[in-house]
Amino acid sequence: MPDTELRHVFTVAAPPVAVVAHLAEPANYVGLSPLVVQVRDVAREGELTRYTAVERFRFFGFLRHDNPIVVTLRTTGSAAVHGDVVSPGGVRMGYRFDLEPDGGSTRVTDTLRLHTPPGLLRFAASRARAVQLARAGILAERLG
Template structure:
């Protein structure tokens, strides 16, 4: 098994509480993560939220839906979210989002650890990094759009 770690930090012009609230809602990930087209089977158990996300991979007119199981926990309420993601093919991803107030913005750091079979490594890491960057852009867009609409 291959294990890789990477992180990305970016600033969002929104309070940490609003960002945390958005990221704590499984439905927010539809479109936030570019591959996620649906969320289902949401269950809240204590301080955890579990759900199934449907990732859609496209190749021309063909597509494949990958069902991933996600469990979100909140070890530092309002400041940290940990998503434990299990995907078919023995792919395991843990994404930790830390929120830190920085003047008029919130600094968002997403750290990712991916474990997968070595034969899938290049594809999985490429997708995970691409999704991480897209998610940062979309989160920034959503938070700033809702700020100007208010």
């Protein structure tokens, strides 16, 4: 299965505990990840949260495809939030937000590990990278 890793480092003007709290709440991913338009079926078990997110893709400006993805989210104190995404079509993604205090701010390392069936890696990686870069700005704006 083809795979790739995408990494982006950025700073948020909030302490790690505030960043973890925001990233640990599934509802906050609506708009935080620009493709996510809905979160449903949230189930919490301690530091583990499972939910379904709906990603909305647009093709050619007028074709719309809603893609339900199953997300498993874990928090590790105030140092990290990580999880796994299972998407229809065989696309799998592991993600991790590593958080380091930086004065009154937080340095965030956002790492995505993407696995796809043959022929989908380039498309999936381009979408994932666009979301990753947008998410940095949105998170900084929300918490700054």
